[in-house]
Amino acid sequence: MPDQSEMDVLAAARDWKAAGHSVALATVVKTWGSSPRPAGSHLVVRDDGSFLGSVSGGCVEGAVVEQALGVMKAGLSTVLEFGVTNEQAWEVGLACGGTVRIFVEPVQ
Numbered sequence: 001m002p003d004q005s006e007m008d009v010l011a012a013a014r015d016w017k018a019a020g021h022s023v024a025l026a027t028v029v030k031t032w033g034s035s036p037r038p039a040g041s042h043l044v045v046r047d048d049g050s051f052l053g054s055v056s057g058g059c060v061e062g063a064v065v066e067q068a069l070g071v072m073k074a075g076l077s078t079v080l081e082f083g084v085t086n087e088q089a090w091e092v093g094l095a096c097g098g099t100v101r102i103f104v105e106p107v108q
Helices: 004-018 058-074 086-091
Strands: 023-033 042-046 051-053 078-084 098-106
Touching: 004 042, 023 058, 042 098, 051 058, 051 078, 051 086, 058 078, 058 086, 078 086
Parallel strands: none
Antiparallel strands: 023 042, 023 098, 042 051, 078 098
């Protein structure tokens, strides 16, 4: 069962869509190694760039929001994958590397 914050994200998607906005939903579908958010985590994006939730944090989240805006315009879903090697992780102050796969879909 989703936790309260995940239900809030899904409720926002429903409410924004009902208010006439284009909306996209990003969902973490798989992780390998270290990942700040588990599979099933959501981020919802509105056509004006507003968003709620989290799929990773930092620059990954910004890239997901940008891709979500494109998904809304095109009406087509996409899968994004972001990864950091163990060496890169140490350079940016993380304990270990990881990869996250995120499915981004327009909300109908």
